[in-house]
Amino acid sequence: MAHLTVAVSEATFIRSFDLLKRNFVFQDSDLQDHGVFTLGYDVKMHLEGGTVDLRADNTVQIKELDIRWDRLKVIIGLDIPEICVGGGCINMPWPIPDICLPRICIFSGDPDVSISPDFASFVAQEISFTGSLDARYFDASLPLPSPDPCVPLRVVPLTTNNQWQIFLDPQTMDIDLFDFPDIVGNLIENALTSAITALIPGGWVRDLILAIIGGIADLIRAILDIPDDIDEWLSDVFNVSFGLLDFIGTLVLDFFASCNPIYRIDDPFEILPAASGLIPVRIPIRNLSVRADDLEMVVRADVGA
Amino acid sequence: MVFTDRSDLYAAVHEDGLNRVMRHIMLQRPSLFNYATPFFAQNPDLLCVPIKAAPEVFAAGNPLFTVQSPLPVLGAAQPVGLNYCVQFTDVQLDFHDSDTIKLPPELGELPPQRFALRLKGCFGLGCLPDDYYTDLIPLEELFAVAQAGKERFSFTHVAERQPRDPIVPPARRLTCFCLELFAVLHFEWGKIGTDDYLKVRLDGLEIVDLQPVEMENIIECYAEAVLRLGVLPRLSIKIEKMVLDITALLRQQGIAVGQQISLQPAPVPAAVPNNPAVEDDQLKVFVNLVVTP
Amino acid sequence: MPKKNVLLNRAVFSVRPYESRALTVLTTLFHHFSEAGNYELFVRRGGAVIYRAAVLVGEAGAQQQINLDLATLAQERPRDCCDHDDGPRYVLGVNSVMGFYVSQGTGAYSVEIARTEHKERRALDSASLIPAGDLFAVTLVRPGVYRAVEEQSGAEMQIRVAHPDPKSYRKGEVTLIAFSGKEFKPRRAEIVSGHSVLFRCETPARLRVELLDAAETGTRPKPGTRFTVRRTAPPAAPESEKKSSD
Numbered sequence: 001m002a003h004l005t006v007a008v009s010e011a012t013f014i015r016s017f018d019l020l021k022r023n024f025v026f027q028d029s030d031l032q033d034h035g036v037f038t039l040g041y042d043v044k045m046h047l048e049g050g051t052v053d054l055r056a057d058n059t060v061q062i063k064e065l066d067i068r069w070d071r072l073k074v075i076i077g078l079d080i081p082e083i084c085v086g087g088g089c090i091n092m093p094w095p096i097p098d099i100c101l102p103r104i105c106i107f108s109g110d111p112d113v114s115i116s117p118d119f120a121s122f123v124a125q126e127i128s129f130t131g132s133l134d135a136r137y138f139d140a141s142l143p144l145p146s147p148d149p150c151v152p153l154r155v156v157p158l159t160t161n162n163q164w165q166i167f168l169d170p171q172t173m174d175i176d177l178f179d180f181p182d183i184v185g186n187l188i189e190n191a192l193t194s195a196i197t198a199l200i201p202g203g204w205v206r207d208l209i210l211a212i213i214g215g216i217a218d219l220i221r222a223i224l225d226i227p228d229d230i231d232e233w234l235s236d237v238f239n240v241s242f243g244l245l246d247f248i249g250t251l252v253l254d255f256f257a258s259c260n261p262i263y264r265i266d267d268p269f270e271i272l273p274a275a276s277g278l279i280p281v282r283i284p285i286r287n288l289s290v291r292a293d294d295l296e297m298v299v300r301a302d303v304g305a
Numbered sequence: 306m307v308f309t310d311r312s313d314l315y316a317a318v319h320e321d322g323l324n325r326v327m328r329h330i331m332l333q334r335p336s337l338f339n340y341a342t343p344f345f346a347q348n349p350d351l352l353c354v355p356i357k358a359a360p361e362v363f364a365a366g367n368p369l370f371t372v373q374s375p376l377p378v379l380g381a382a383q384p385v386g387l388n389y390c391v392q393f394t395d396v397q398l399d400f401h402d403s404d405t406i407k408l409p410p411e412l413g414e415l416p417p418q419r420f421a422l423r424l425k426g427c428f429g430l431g432c433l434p435d436d437y438y439t440d441l442i443p444l445e446e447l448f449a450v451a452q453a454g455k456e457r458f459s460f461t462h463v464a465e466r467q468p469r470d471p472i473v474p475p476a477r478r479l480t481c482f483c484l485e486l487f488a489v490l491h492f493e494w495g496k497i498g499t500d501d502y503l504k505v506r507l508d509g510l511e512i513v514d515l516q517p518v519e520m521e522n523i524i525e526c527y528a529e530a531v532l533r534l535g536v537l538p539r540l541s542i543k544i545e546k547m548v549l550d551i552t553a554l555l556r557q558q559g560i561a562v563g564q565q566i567s568l569q570p571a572p573v574p575a576a577v578p579n580n581p582a583v584e585d586d587q588l589k590v591f592v593n594l595v596v597t598p
Numbered sequence: 599m600p601k602k603n604v605l606l607n608r609a610v611f612s613v614r615p616y617e618s619r620a621l622t623v624l625t626t627l628f629h630h631f632s633e634a635g636n637y638e639l640f641v642r643r644g645g646a647v648i649y650r651a652a653v654l655v656g657e658a659g660a661q662q663q664i665n666l667d668l669a670t671l672a673q674e675r676p677r678d679c680c681d682h683d684d685g686p687r688y689v690l691g692v693n694s695v696m697g698f699y700v701s702q703g704t705g706a707y708s709v710e711i712a713r714t715e716h717k718e719r720r721a722l723d724s725a726s727l728i729p730a731g732d733l734f735a736v737t738l739v740r741p742g743v744y745r746a747v748e749e750q751s752g753a754e755m756q757i758r759v760a761h762p763d764p765k766s767y768r769k770g771e772v773t774l775i776a777f778s779g780k781e782f783k784p785r786r787a788e789i790v791s792g793h794s795v796l797f798r799c800e801t802p803a804r805l806r807v808e809l810l811d812a813a814e815t816g817t818r819p820k821p822g823t824r825f826t827v828r829r830t831a832p833p834a835a836p837e838s839e840k841k842s843s844d
Contacts, residue, residue, distance in 0.1 A: 003322025006549050007308035007315040012594055019558035085610065085792040086624070086737035088770025092798070095693040096630055097662040101735050101772055101794050102699045104624060108605040156554060204741055204761070204813075205611050208791045211762030212769065265549045271326065271542060272334065279365045281333045283326055285549075296309045299551065303325040 002287070002300035008263075009296050013060075014052045016262050017168070021047045021065070023155035024255055026248060031075060032241070037223050040075035041242060042116065047127070047252075056294045058132055060168055065127040067175075067248070069120040074234065077114035078192065078223050080199070083107060083212050106209060113195035115188070122184050124176075127252060131170035133297060135290040137267075138163040150259035153251060162268075164288040165261035166299070173249050178238035185231030192220050263299075312571040312591035316548045320400045320420070320586045327396050330540070332359040337539055339370035341390035344431070344475060346372075353429040353481035354392050375473045376430065382448035384471035385441065388431035390479070393536070395425040400586045409487050411511045418583050419491045419508060426528060427483040431476025441472070486528055487511045490537075492581040492588060494544075494570040501544040501570060503581060503590065505537045544568045547590045555594075565597040607702050615808040616736045619725050620706035621668060626699040626794075628733040629711055629722045631655040634692050636714040637721060641668055641698075643707050652687035653696065653711065660689045665697035668707040695733070698724075727802040734805050735772070737794040741813040746797070748777055749804040755782035761813065762791045772796050777803050 008016070024047045031040035050065030087103035140162050144150075193216045200209050213219045220226070226233040238244055256262075268282035284304030291298050308315035318326070331338050335358045345352055349369065356369045375386025399406040399421040406421040408414070415421050433441075489508040494501055510529045515521035545552065545568055552568065559566040571591035573580045582589040609623040616625045631637070634656030641649035649671040666688075690696065698709045708725035712718075721729065727750075728734055738744060744757040755775065771793040776783045779801035787795055797805055 001319055001321075003319050003325065004549065005308070005315070005317040006551055008551065009309035009313050012309075012313045012552075012555075015594070015596070016552075016555050019555060019562065019564075022562055023558060084769075085739055086626075086735075086770070086794050088772045088794065090772040090774055090796060092774075095632065096731070096733075096798075097694060099628055099695055099697070099733065099796070100663060100665075101626055101737070101770075101796070102665045102667070102697060102701070103770075104607070104610055104699070104701055104737060106607050106610055108607060108702070155558075201606065201611070204791070205739075207741075208739055208762055211764045211767040211790075212792060214767070215764045218764075261554070263551050264554060265551060269546075269549060271546050272330065272540075278334060278336065278367050279361050281330050283329045295307050298308065299549070301549075303322045303329075305325065 003302045004285075004300065006299045007296045008299075010052075010054045010294075013054060013262075013292075013297050017052050017060075017062070020155070020256075020260055020262055021050070023260075024153075024252070026251055027071070028244075028247070030242065036079045036081070038075070038077035038079075038114075039237060039241070040077075041238070041244065042071060042073040042075060043069065043244070044071040045069050045248075050127075054292045054294055054297065055130075058292050059130050060133060060292060061128075061130045062168075062170075063128045067125040067127060069123055071118060072120040072123055073116045073118045074188070075114065075116045076188065076192065076224075077112055078196070078220065080111045080113065080196065080213070080219070080223075082110050083209055085208070085212070106212075107199075111199050113192065113199065115191040115195055117187055117191055119180065119184050119187075122181055123178060125178070127173060127175050127249075129170035129173040129252075131168045131256065133290045133292050134167045134169040135288050135299070136165050136167060136261075137288075138165050138264075149254060153255045153259040156260045156264070159264070159266075161266045163261075164265045164267055164285060164301070166263040166290050166297075167257055167261050169257045170253055173253055175245055175249050175252075177245065178235045180231040180234045180238075182229070182231050184234060185229050188230050188234065189217060189220060193217070196220075265299075265301075268304075311576050313594040314548045314552070314568070314592040315589070316592070317587045317589045320398055320405075320588075323398055323400075323588060324396075327398060329359075331394075331396065332357060333362060334367075335362065336368045336371045337536060338393040338396075339390070340373050340392070341370040342375045342386070342388040342431075342473070343372050344375075344388040344473065345370065345390060348476070351429075351431075351476060351479050352390050352392065353427040353479060353483065354394050356392075375471060377471065381471075382445055382452055383441075384469055385445075386471035386473040387433070388473060388476045388479075390427075390429045391531075392427045392429075393424050394427065395423070397423045399423075400583045400588065404586075406487070408489070409511045409513045412487055412489050412509050415489060418579055419489050420583050420588075422486075422488040422490055424486050424488075425483050426486050427481055429479035429481035431474075431478075432480055433474055434477060437474045441474075444472075484512050484515065484524065487513065488532070492583060494581065495541075497541060501568065502541040503544065503547055504541045507533050507537065544570065544590075544592060548592055552594065559596070563598065567595045567597070569593050569595050609700075609702055609704055610739060612704070613740055613809055613812070615806050617807075618728050618734045618803070618805040619708065621698060621700055621708065621724065622704070622706050623669075623700045623702060624737045624739070626665075626697050626735040626737075627709060627724055627728065628695045628697045628735070629709070629729075630693070630695050630731040630733070631690055631721075632693060632731060638712050638714050639688070639696075640710040640712075641666075641671060641707060642710065642725070643668075643705050649686075651685060652714070654687060654689045655694065656692055657689050658691065660691040660694070662691055662694045663697065664688050664690060664694075665699060667701045668698055668709075669700045669703045669705065727804050728799050730799055730801050733796055733798050734803075735794050735796040736807045737792065738789065738807070739791050740809060741791050742809055743811040743813075744807055745810050746775070746782060746795070746805065746807045748782070749806060750802075751780055753777065753781045755785045755787065756810075757795055757807065758786070758788045759793075759813075760788065760790045767792075774798060776800060777805070779803075 027044035029042040046068050048066045048068045051063045053061040082105050084103035084105040086101050089100040091098050196216050200206050267285045269285050270280045270282045272281035274280040286302045286304040288301040335356050376389050378385040401415050406423045488510045495504045556566045571577050571593050577591045580591045637653040639651045639653050640647050711722040712720045738759045741759050741761045746755045773787050773795045776798050
């Protein structure tokens, strides 16, 4: 029989997971240059809700953990192509060669427009995963990996003590794809249209420019190379091009599986504090193991000799 | 078997584990189990039982024993003290139902929810060799004559001078004897300040077959006082430590989100019949989480 | 994407007569080099020469067309008149053309081309007349009815500039018009805003294109949007043309 047994009820485990989860914050930004347009994001998220279920097979199932976007800014910059009048070539009778007229451009350069709307309130996603409980020994004398992937994720401060650490170790994770609603497509189109329109004078000049660029809506689609709805395109961009889903998934996996133990126990473990100049009394903890069933988490260990 | 059907947290320590814990306490805090005059700091080899200590104790310069004043020689006009030591060793615990410690008949059968303690208590005294008497007697006579007529022993007078430091002749060897002590004890929760602690309480103590009986009783009386007032209060364990402080992170992260999380013993008998419980060769504690928003 | 400061080329939208004797934004003069030889090019603005260059015509395989933006010409240092190896020089083939246009600004320019050996033999003096064989192009952006006039003969023609339709708009359309010395052929032309008319002069000519009647536009400028329109005082258009432009 193990010398020490500590059991944590499912309710307490849920509370521990909830507090750890509430400290998870992810933020990132990136800007990709695609030549005629730039695409980027500036996002910040945290986790909320979800259900936690301890299961008899020594696993913990986390379902429907909400990704709450505090900021989900989409940055779209368009490099409007040159807008010019004139130009064109004409065949001339001999001996005059074919003549090409110069183009006179309406702007001194090719103008840029950029928008960065925040769609945090339009996107709802959930994460679900099942992880096993894993007890690992942290040897504080060993150097951390370099670079340390946990630096941006560590909410449980690093310890200077050796420790037994209990991690929730998910192997796989399901994350809802980004699915921007139709209204997001409309908002983007309207914002880009407004930004482009602001560049163009009114009246017949606008008519001419719009004719040259073929209409703003078409121009936007042509520049962004969008075959269909903007919202579907944006969803694809977030799901695939940005690699954000993979990134978030990896971060959440690392957050729980590698960077932040849900419980930790010092080794040696202090049972009597230092007093009146006397050193604290510590006992070595050996052979620590953890197991979950559907009602509780049980940790067993021995006291070292 | 579900451990936490009646509380948020549960912890159990098997008696084998607790005996190991006791050994670590004795090694890391030897001064709790050894008491001696300062003379033994330079002469530890004269102690009744050599003191074993963890390297950390030596590294920190912690004492191996708690320093005591020399045993006064009664009536000496010039105070004289004798070196002595008291040492507790070979501590062994046995939880109900007892199977390793056979209690003496005076203590009866170990009751439920109690645990037995067996330890050895050694007393050593540095007796004066004859040559010390040769030197000390003339001195005492001189002081005795000088103080003649002064009511030195009156309880109603304050001495005119501060008492002199006693002469403590160095011991060349110690005369030791060891007694085996048996005790019945139990655990209970109690506050120290505002915090909950697991405390050890002594129910009975017996020294086996010492004659005359009154002498046995006197020694038992003193040993009980030493344990109840001197040793056991310093072995109280904070409630968080009983669950291996497994909620330390929970408390820290609770503070980060404005929640005050503390631990409390599960109520008896509303939640559990015994808390702490001593049964199945284990000490069991049932603890609840108290969350204050 | 770093933000750029982009300026609207307001001269494009300034309404003014377009004249061959004063080259401005939206006009282009093409000189046809029908003879091989060494030429001297002078560009004037406000009567002062701002740019000189040598033009060598005759090399086989040389370019058939060079377009020179008069607004961006920068003379690093005065060119020695007789040193052909010094300063800018352009090499063209026989029967090539050299185009002179103004990409931006409100300046008016004229161009003079003369034989290097016989400076009195001017091949071109745009401030005076366009020689026979040369061409003058105007890109018209403001929808409405325009009149093209050859000032020596008084010959006229009408150019109707239609509103662009974003769905069918094609860039770079050019309509060729011949001036025979007495008349334009054809006498009416219809183009779309942003397209060009190219006058081919069979005799020396001085051409002017001016707006008679601006067409109404469907899109009004937003309040607060700044846009400058320079008024012109075009001659009254014939009644019939006025009606047709309504």
